[in-house]
Amino acid sequence: MKPKHKRLLMISGVLGCFGLAAFLVMSALEDNIVFFFSPSEIYTKVKDPQKLVRLGGLVEKGSLKREGTKVHFIVSDGSAKLPVIYEGILPDLFREGQGVVSLGYLKKDHFEAQDVLAKHDENYMPPEVVDALKKTGRWQDAE
Structure with missing residues (x-):
């Protein structure tokens, strides 16, 4: 075998190993990735009720009801x-009419949240929420 062929074989072997390693890493991460969905797309995109997902949007005004620690x-x-439905203490910045991202599981008629995140200041909203609001025409740019 010529040295030229040996180098080509070695390079292709190394590239094959890198490709296999990348594939294995991506396969392992796929189960740990948590996707973001808006209320209008969550029922069409989430098929498995066991899958942990993020739900984002605006808390509707007048919809907040508390029953002890259940919200x-x-x-x-x-x-x-x-x-x-969330059981626990809400973040201090959680308010009606504000942006929120909830981590949890989709049930037949509601979303069962394990964690609720509120926006952290007056100008910030997660990019996914902004994109979802822009798609529906509810986004208003700051002037």
Whole structure:
């Protein structure tokens, strides 16, 4: 075998190993990735009720109800609404009419949140929420 062929074989072997390693890493990460969905797309995109997902949108005004440590509210993106049930203490910045991202599981008639994140100041909203609001026409740019 000529040295030229040996180098070509070695390079292709190394590239094959890198490709296999990348494939294995991506396969392992696929189960740990948590996707973001708006209320209008969550029922069409999430098929497995065991899958942990993020729901984002605006907390609808007048929808917040407390029963001890259990909290009920509705998340909306302008075209669809989804009731959310959360048990625990809400963040200090959580308010009606503000952006929220909830981590949890989709049930038949509601979203069961394990964690609720509120926007951290007056100008910030997660990019995914902004994109979802822009799609529905509810986004208003700051002037």
